[in-house]
Amino acid sequence: MSRARTTRRTATIALAAATALTLAACGGGGGFDDETDAGDNGAGDGAEDNGEALTVLIGSSGDAETQAVQAAAAAWSAESGTEVEVVAATDLPQELSQGFAADDPPDVFYLGADNLASYASNGSLLPYVDQLENADDFYPVLLQSFTYEGTAYCAPKDFSTLGLVINTDAWEAAGLTDDDIPTTWEELSAVAQQLTTDTQVGLSFGAEWQRIGTFMAQAGGGLTNPEGNEATVDTPENLAALEYVQQMLADGTLAYPGDINAGWGGEALGLGAAAMVIEGNWIVGAMTNNYPDVSYRVVELPAGPGGQGTLQFTNCWGVAADGGNTAGAVDLVGFLTSSEQQMEFAAAFGVMPSVQSVNEEWTEQFPEQAAFLAGADYAQGGPVAQGAADVISDFNSQLQGLKDADPQAILTAVQANLEAVLG
């Protein structure tokens, strides 16, 4: 029967695509020629909100986020008189793709740094960042994640960094104190060793660049040069990082969550399968909801041979170049990324504001998460290029077998793949 269902699903997708195409065909000439055309469509500095209703498509983490965005959109709507409909997507990348394919994209939408390059390269996005009042207030490292070929396309809506999350009960049970909090790789290995018992590993994090990349950053390496135009995967620094991780895997002080019956790091921590995990600020909500009895604290990641390093992950507010009311959309984004509004989002669903001006205010309000924000100073982002996401997912598929693999061979292969897309 799965066969029949497979056919049906394929058929559904084909049908959806076909319908989208047919609708697009009915819509007549979409007027896509080249990128300059997209620029003409965009709101010039003098353009005014023409009052056409806006649609906002978000990939929501839950009701709290949806309601907060809806409330913010309603507040802007009351101010500007332009109607806004907020839609929570079930599968954001797919729904976005369909919207663009059908020439009927949402006006404003969440866009991951992964997908930026592919939408920017085909002219789907309106580069509006310089029209925002607080354009200089965004963390430069975040803006860089949304900069494609020298142009910043969209404003980061919030961000996350990775920190070391420690189960304090396990920490104390192992006889460790605040002085033992690891600040170097040697210390990290040592405490991981001490925390490893028959039923618990010292450290756990997902088998992916999105975690192991922190060690590459700490070793002084990274996937690209700081300008992001050259692949620097195959370097001694990155090799040192992979070898360090491999050594911990071999020692048994580090295990991937899948190997200790957990879906991700937060679950490993909550279940007591791991004493320390490397995760981002999303872990706070997950622990409160699923494991309220587990006590934990967040500290900065240790420094490696190349100093401190972590990774940042961010989404932005994309604005469709073909939208009917781009001026209104940009104005809405300006409202949503204002310092006050970002602090409200932070309170509602626990994200870190993407603007520097509320740095202290946020640290005061969420002192237990200060380590995450501190990471913003030295965080790296992923490469921005069309196809980079595929290269990273291929890298991840090789990192899953890191325990028995040759790190040098992995780096050589990924270097070749990344060079091809950065070309």
Added chain:
Amino acid sequence: MSDDQPRRAPRPGGARRSASGGQALSGWLFITPVIVILGVFLVIPIAMAAWVSVSDWNGRGNPFGGAAGFVGVDNYAAILSDPGLQRQDFGTALRNNVYYVMLVVPLQTIVSLTLAVLVNRRILQARGFFRTAFYFPSVTSTVAITSLFLFLFTASGAVNRLLATIGVDGPNWTQDARGVLHILLAGLGVDSAPVALQGSPLLGVSWWNWLAGPSLAMSVFIIMAIFTTSGTFMLLFIAALQNIGGEVEEAGVMDGASGWQRFRLITVPMLRPTLFTVITLGLIGTWQVFDQIYTAGEAGGPSKTTLTPAFLSYQTSFTGNRWGQGAAIAFVLFAIIVAMTAVQRWVLRERDTVPRRKRFVLSDGTLAADAQGGR
């Protein structure tokens, strides 16, 4: 019309002749809905997809209104001949699916045939119960069954607990990317690629990796596919078995054939049309594995060992925005399915004469001739 004339000629009576114009019209009228539906939902979309597969459409605007340019076979070249990640991914996906097909199709056919023969026996008590029980997995949602299997096969899941009771330390199934053949070879002391197998001349995947076999994670999906599809095919076989008259079986008994001989030389040959249906449906279904992979949520992981061409096509189009390449993968998949079905049709073709060699073999030979003649 000239074509129509000779066909009409043999019809008796001239009176009907005048009505035939109206008949042709109403004939067309009756099939119009189907033509329209098939055209809109099948023929036109396929033509559109064919255009997309040779275009550089990047997902924005109307690909038929100037938003896409013709790029010839570039998209096909990217997945079939240009060295790079795309070709390697396609090769990996093909490798995974080949093993899936090679294991699922024969096993599901054998299992469903066996089940059908078992529940078709008149002496079996509570036949209705068994038929329902075996059919049950087929009517359950794939999403539900996939979730269930993922739980059964976790590191401390039911399957591993069961294995533990007989002293076997089960692997972490769904996270284990090691190929089954690689594991067997490692057991024989070969745990890395011999020099002869290090080359990667076919789709960027080395011979060693082509020979990996299905990964343990893929094996879970293989077991699941056999479990869920056997019930449906069992129904087809039961229907066919009930069409075989009791006298054929009796004739076999009279000729002194044993139970196994009657099954092998009478029942199976008489089931050939159904066998053809089952294998064809099996081949088409197994080359299109998608929903299990989508539901597992690992995007083809661990280490891309559960990536399939159907899923890769979806991923390339919807998340990679390389719609042309996604469509090209779909067309290559289509070609593979057509080719496999044609081969299978040729293998299972009707042979009109009993091979001379077999005709005069004493015990089996007479039976073979009888079975063929009795049709």
